[in-house]
Amino acid sequence: MSKRPQLTPRERMAIPRAKMPEQDPAARATNFREVPLGLTPEQAMREAERCLNCRKRPCVAGCPVGVQIPEFIALVAEGRFVEAARLIKETNVLPAITGRVCPQEVQCEGNCTLFKKYGGVSIGALERFVADYEREHGLVEIPPKAEPTGKKVAIIGSGPSGLTVAGDLIKLGHEVVVFEALHEPGGVLVYGIPEFRLPKDIVRAEVDYLVRQGVKFEMNAVVGMTYTMDELFDELGFDAVYIGVGAGLPRFMGIPGEDLNGVYSANEYLTRSNLLKAYLFPDYDCPLPPAKKVCVVGGGNVAMDAARTARRLGADVTIVYRRAREQLPARAEEVHHAEEEGIHFQLLSNPVRIIGEAGRVVGMECIRMRLGEPDESGRRRPIPIEGSNFNIDCDQVVIAIGSAANPLLTKTLKTVKLNKWGYIEVDKNNRTSDPRIWAGGDIVTGAATVISAMGAGRIAARSIHAYLMGLPQPGEEGAEGEQ
Amino acid sequence: MAGRIIENEEVVPNVRRLVLEAPQIARRARPGQFIIVIPDEVGERVPFSLADWDADAGTITAFYLEAGVSTLKLSRMQPGESVHALVGPLGRPTVIKKYGTVLVGGGCYGLGAMYPLVRAFKEAGNRVVALMEGRTSYVIYNEEKVREVADEVIICTADGSRGIRGHVKEAFEALSEEGRKFDYAHFVGCTYMMMISSKATEPYGIPTVVSLNALMVDGTGMCGCCRVLVGGETRFACVDGPDFDGHKVDWDQVFSRLAAYVPQENLAYQYLKCREAGSVRASPVREEVRP
Numbered sequence: 001m002s003k004r005p006q007l008t009p010r011e012r013m014a015i016p017r018a019k020m021p022e023q024d025p026a027a028r029a030t031n032f033r034e035v036p037l038g039l040t041p042e043q044a045m046r047e048a049e050r051c052l053n054c055r056k057r058p059c060v061a062g063c064p065v066g067v068q069i070p071e072f073i074a075l076v077a078e079g080r081f082v083e084a085a086r087l088i089k090e091t092n093v094l095p096a097i098t099g100r101v102c103p104q105e106v107q108c109e110g111n112c113t114l115f116k117k118y119g120g121v122s123i124g125a126l127e128r129f130v131a132d133y134e135r136e137h138g139l140v141e142i143p144p145k146a147e148p149t150g151k152k153v154a155i156i157g158s159g160p161s162g163l164t165v166a167g168d169l170i171k172l173g174h175e176v177v178v179f180e181a182l183h184e185p186g187g188v189l190v191y192g193i194p195e196f197r198l199p200k201d202i203v204r205a206e207v208d209y210l211v212r213q214g215v216k217f218e219m220n221a222v223v224g225m226t227y228t229m230d231e232l233f234d235e236l237g238f239d240a241v242y243i244g245v246g247a248g249l250p251r252f253m254g255i256p257g258e259d260l261n262g263v264y265s266a267n268e269y270l271t272r273s274n275l276l277k278a279y280l281f282p283d284y285d286c287p288l289p290p291a292k293k294v295c296v297v298g299g300g301n302v303a304m305d306a307a308r309t310a311r312r313l314g315a316d317v318t319i320v321y322r323r324a325r326e327q328l329p330a331r332a333e334e335v336h337h338a339e340e341e342g343i344h345f346q347l348l349s350n351p352v353r354i355i356g357e358a359g360r361v362v363g364m365e366c367i368r369m370r371l372g373e374p375d376e377s378g379r380r381r382p383i384p385i386e387g388s389n390f391n392i393d394c395d396q397v398v399i400a401i402g403s404a405a406n407p408l409l410t411k412t413l414k415t416v417k418l419n420k421w422g423y424i425e426v427d428k429n430n431r432t433s434d435p436r437i438w439a440g441g442d443i444v445t446g447a448a449t450v451i452s453a454m455g456a457g458r459i460a461a462r463s464i465h466a467y468l469m470g471l472p473q474p475g476e477e478g479a480e481g482e483q
Numbered sequence: 484m485a486g487r488i489i490e491n492e493e494v495v496p497n498v499r500r501l502v503l504e505a506p507q508i509a510r511r512a513r514p515g516q517f518i519i520v521i522p523d524e525v526g527e528r529v530p531f532s533l534a535d536w537d538a539d540a541g542t543i544t545a546f547y548l549e550a551g552v553s554t555l556k557l558s559r560m561q562p563g564e565s566v567h568a569l570v571g572p573l574g575r576p577t578v579i580k581k582y583g584t585v586l587v588g589g590g591c592y593g594l595g596a597m598y599p600l601v602r603a604f605k606e607a608g609n610r611v612v613a614l615m616e617g618r619t620s621y622v623i624y625n626e627e628k629v630r631e632v633a634d635e636v637i638i639c640t641a642d643g644s645r646g647i648r649g650h651v652k653e654a655f656e657a658l659s660e661e662g663r664k665f666d667y668a669h670f671v672g673c674t675y676m677m678m679i680s681s682k683a684t685e686p687y688g689i690p691t692v693v694s695l696n697a698l699m700v701d702g703t704g705m706c707g708c709c710r711v712l713v714g715g716e717t718r719f720a721c722v723d724g725p726d727f728d729g730h731k732v733d734w735d736q737v738f739s740r741l742a743a744y745v746p747q748e749n750l751a752y753q754y755l756k757c758r759e760a761g762s763v764r765a766s767p768v769r770e771e772v773r774p
């Protein structure tokens with residue numbers, strides 16, 4: 001990368017970190033359009049100049065799929081945006097998405113040499129920029145396809161991990177069919193993450209890209225109900241199956257009042273709004289009645305998304321979280337955005353009861369918490385402070401305390417081993433105990449991230465390909481392409 | 484193509500028989516299961532019980548009442564058109580066993596939905612008594628089909644215009660007073676009927692199952708919208724049901740949750756009518772964000 005304009009490291013460090021233009025907080029709290037507007041080409045090139053091209057590439061080590069970060073950034077610095085996008089896509093097929101939703105501050109950017117003192121290079125913003133540039137200028141090319149192999153692969157679930165497997169295997173010449181239970185492809189990317197954070201056009205463009213390459217999508221197909229696993233192999237002639245069904249089982253708290261009207265799981269709340277477009281009710285038929293005061297329980301991305309959605313629907317919103325601010329598991333940017341939009345945080349508090357009147361929520365009783373010794377997760381355990389109960393008035397409660405493995409498909413599988421929480425057990429190649437079946441993403445790890453689900457898909461795709469072609473498994477003696 | 488309408492005919496006032504092309508659902512369907520339909524691209528996901536299926540022809544049948552926006556939209560669709568989405572079969576199939584004498588009671592859309600239950604209980608070697616209720620004589624439909632498979636069909640009408648005067652509950656009580664014994668009862672239809680009928684069988688100690696129609700969104704256990712309290716435990720009607728022990732269901736909670744969106748449903752209905760009459764248009768802001 002010697003063609004770069006020669007700046008000294010000191011000069012590079014002197015460049016202030018790019019500030020992404022954003023919709024004004026007051027305006028955006030009433031619409032569902034995307035909040036960060038994206039870098040301009042000039043901003044992107046300037047930001048790229050900040051990269052020191054470190055020999056040890058700590059940023060790359062922080063990325064779960066090892067995107068070639070300094071290399072793509074060097075291309076951005078030279079204005080070679082499309083080449084940069086293609087370089088990223090060698091390891092990460094959905095950069096427009098990960099650039100928007102990765103928790104960069106604990107992954108690539110958090111590992112960047114500049115992170116502590118100057119703020120990391122805005123790797124996510126650059127990734128997003130080049131991917132948007134390529135797409136918006138119609139420069140996305142269909143990659144060359146290998147000769148048809150005559151092998152057929154079924155992918156169950158169209159979330160990020162399923163889409164990754166589909167993209168990898170179609171290029172290698174296999175026939176690929178994706179089965180999806182819902183009526184829109186994309187998994188959490190369409191039903192969970194709101195429009196204002198990830199415009200659905202982008203997900204649709206990624207799906208279209210796969211369709212143009214020949215991937216078939218069968219929507220409204222619930223495997224386990226509409227099709228059985230045996231049928232996929234024995235009647236429909238698939239040679240291998242990838243399970244990427246996510247962790248779609250909502251958790252409730254098990255406290256009194258959870259069945260009252262006005263209490264939602266975050267999945268329901270967000271599915272109504274995102275997938276069924278309840279924010280456009282009554283132009284769209286699915287209702288999500290406006291509330292005056294909404295309490296969202298939880299502190300992750302899901303809680304932030306639910307809170308910011310409720311805010312946009314016109315409510316006064318409070319996030320109730322049992323630990324302290326530093327422990328909020330959500331992406332830093334989401335917490336920051338939520339605060340800017342006027343969402344209140346009731347930290348170190350935990351609900352004990354939801355209060356109802358005539359079947360509807362009118363409030364929530366909480367108890368204050370303090371932090372004790374660190375637990376298994378290394379975080380300090382919240383302990384209730386006896387007698388500190390207090391009430392919050394609210395007319396809706398959204399419960400966003402995590403999700404678990406949905407057993408709808410897995411309980412029908414006889415040959416696939418599950419762990420004690422109902423997640424699928426896999427080996428290092430994401431292969432299950434049934435040698436014809438692979439799995440990855442949230443149904444293996446529990447709720448995690450988009451990029452880790454994609455990483456699992458990539459590993460599985462390589463292993464599936466080896467299996468189909470009669471090659472040694474990656475990691476085995478004689479395997480090709482070992483890195 | 485899955486979801487193409489083959490038939491959409493009014494069988495009695497306000498009730499239609501919907502026959503859809505759905506080869507994959509037809510070959511998998513079992514008694515007690517349901518489908519979810521999205522009428523058009525702005526529609527919501529609406530569950531309907533499977534009332535029949537034909538694996539050879541690749542078709543499924545459901546009966547529906549015109550109740551609100553979704554069913555109004557459906558009622559206007561013509562054979563040859565397709566619904567926006569169709570998914571199924573969903574829900575656990577009804578547990579079909581040999582009990583002895585089985586009572587299957589249906590009303591509303593349950594007059595349609597009871598047919599596969601009656602057939603399956605009959606095939607399992609039971610003596611099956613079908614109780615069909617209606618407000619009045621001319622709203623009873625599907626009777627010929629049920630007669631084909633039931634040992635006995637008893638009609639009851641609220642106004643007494645045909646058969647026993649009263650609902651499924653009163654008919655059951657009348658039969659019990661005559662000394663008729665039932666080893667199992669299954670009710671499907673409107674919630675009120677299922678509740679009072681379950682309450683009626685309880686003193687007789689008759690095992691009773693109801694097919695609940697909780698509000699649903701995804702139908703795959705992902706959202707929890709359909710939760711019902713059964714025996715003090717929260718269950719998801721779409722994946723743990725829709726069949727539950729009628730003596731253990733918390734009926735107050737079922738009613739309360741069913742009424743969650745009544746104001747919005749009314750608004751949506753009026754809004755659709757107004758739009759059709761040309762008196763409102765979608766607001767420009769909304770149009771802008773529309774896909």
Ligand SMILES: Cc1cc2nc3c(=O)[nH]c(=O)nc-3n(C[C@H](O)[C@H](O)[C@H](O)COP(=O)(O)OP(=O)(O)OC[C@H]3O[C@@H](n4cnc5c(N)ncnc54)[C@H](O)[C@@H]3O)c2cc1C
Pocket residue numbers: 101102103156157158159160161162179180181182186187188189192193221222223224244245246247248270301302305331408409440441442443447448449450451453
């Ligand atoms: C609200 C929300 C916000 C999030 N925000 C972020 C974020 O900012 N950054 C980040 O990195 N991660 C975020 N995550 C986590 C991330 O979205 C998930 O880790 C990721 O989507 C998992 O991908 P997956 O492919 O395993 O499954 P999913 O995305 O869950 O997709 C699974 C798909 O399989 C389908 N399916 C399920 N069962 C069946 C079946 N039997 N037959 C057919 N299809 C089936 C489902 O309908 C679904 O479409 C968020 C999650 C949520 C819920």
Ligand SMILES: Cc1cc2nc3c(=O)[nH]c(=O)nc-3n(C[C@H](O)[C@H](O)[C@H](O)COP(=O)(O)OP(=O)(O)OC[C@H]3O[C@@H](n4cnc5c(N)ncnc54)[C@H](O)[C@@H]3O)c2cc1C
Pocket residue numbers: 517529530531532533545546547548549550551552553554555592596674695696697698699725741742744745748749
């Ligand atoms: C498993 C299952 C099976 C079902 N099978 C059938 C069927 O075979 N045929 C059929 O016609 N309906 C059936 N239903 C009920 C059907 O889904 C609702 O009637 C439907 O939501 C009506 O949609 P809509 O938009 O037309 O009316 P909405 O605008 O949603 O509702 C109009 C009116 O109907 C009431 N309502 C809505 N949903 C229900 C419900 N689930 N139970 C009782 N009242 C309700 C509302 O409170 C409102 O007053 C079933 C429901 C479930 C969960």
Ligand code: SF4
Pocket residue numbers: 062063064065066067069092098099102104107108109123124127451
């Ligand atoms: S994929 Fe995510 S972690 Fe990796 S470089 Fe891109 S934004 Fe960073």
Ligand code: SF4
Pocket residue numbers: 050051052053054057058059060069070111112113114121123
């Ligand atoms: S760690 Fe930061 S500065 Fe160093 S190469 Fe990576 S992005 Fe560039």
Ligand code: FES
Pocket residue numbers: 698699700701702703704705706707708709710719720721722
């Ligand atoms: S409808 Fe969503 S869980 Fe049952």
